[in-house]
Amino acid sequence: MYTILSKCVCPNASSLRLDRDEVLTIIVVIMSPKNPFVFVYAPQVRDHLQAIERKHHGLIRQAIEDQLHFEPEVETRNRKPLKRVIAFGAEWEIRCGPNNRFRVFYEVDLQANTVYVLAIGEKVRDRLHIGGEEIEL
Numbered sequence: 317m318y319t320i321l322s323k324c325v326c327p328n329a330s331s332l333r334l335d336r337d338e339v340l341t342i343i344v345v346i347m348s349p350k351n352p353f354v355f356v357y358a359p360q361v362r363d364h365l366q367a368i369e370r371k372h373h374g375l376i377r378q379a380i381e382d383q384l385h386f387e388p389e390v391e392t393r394n395r396k397p398l399k400r401v402i403a404f405g406a407e408w409e410i411r412c413g414p415n416n417r418f419r420v421f422y423e424v425d426l427q428a429n430t431v432y433v434l435a436i437g438e439k440v441r442d443r444l445h446i447g448g449e450e451i452e453l
Contacts (some may be wrong), residue, residue, distance in 0.1 A: 324385060325414040337409070342354070350386050350387075351429055352385050352386060352429075353386065353388055353424070353429050353430060353431045354429060354430045354431070355380065355381075355384060355430075355431050356386070356429075356430055356431070356432050356433070357433045358404075358432065358433065358434045358435070360435070360447065361433055361434070361435065363447045364435055364436040364437060364446050364447045365436060366447075367438070367445065367446075367447050367448040368418070368436070368438055370424055372413060372418065375412065375413055375418075376412060376420065376436060377411065379410060379412035379413070379418075379420065380410070380420055380433065383395055383412075384411050384422065384431045388408065388422070388424045388431050388435055389408070389424050389426070393405070393411065394410060394411040394416060395408065395409070395410050395411075395447060396409055396411075398421075402421060402435075402451070403451065404421055404434040404446075405423065406420050406421030406422055406423055406433060406434045406435060407422075407423045407424070408421070408423065408424065409421050409422075410422070411439075416436055416439075417438055417439050417440070418436065418439070419435075419436070419437045419438070419439055419444060420433060420435075420436050421433075421434050421435040421436070421437070422434055435447075437451065
């Protein structure tokens with residue numbers, strides 16, 4: 317929902333050098349704020365992160381917050397719906413990190429405004445490792 321406020325101002329000729337007949341119109345667009353999504357991490361995600369170098373944990377957390385906070389079901393270059401549901405039941409994935417080597421698998425409950433992070437893994441070439449185990453794609 318957008319609210320548009322319009323205000324007409326007749327400036328002094330000296331300040332903006334407009335003719336007396338000209339009017340400066342200022343339009344302010346106020347967007348109603350969207351409700352941010354709440355993140356719920358599955359218990360096994362802690363184990364998945366232990367298999368990833370600690371120095372990347374902050375980067376992964378930041379990617380989750382940046383990409384899923386407001387529109388988790390909008391497809392982007394690094395956020396895609398899965399063609400088929402994987403073992404964890406995830407419907408979406410985020411690619412992040414150096415060379416997009418990390419994958420975050422999640423599902424969304426729009427009515428509860430909640431994102432469920434189900435798995436976090438590392439892709440090495442054509443193989444995905446989650447919690448130290450290779451997962452078949």
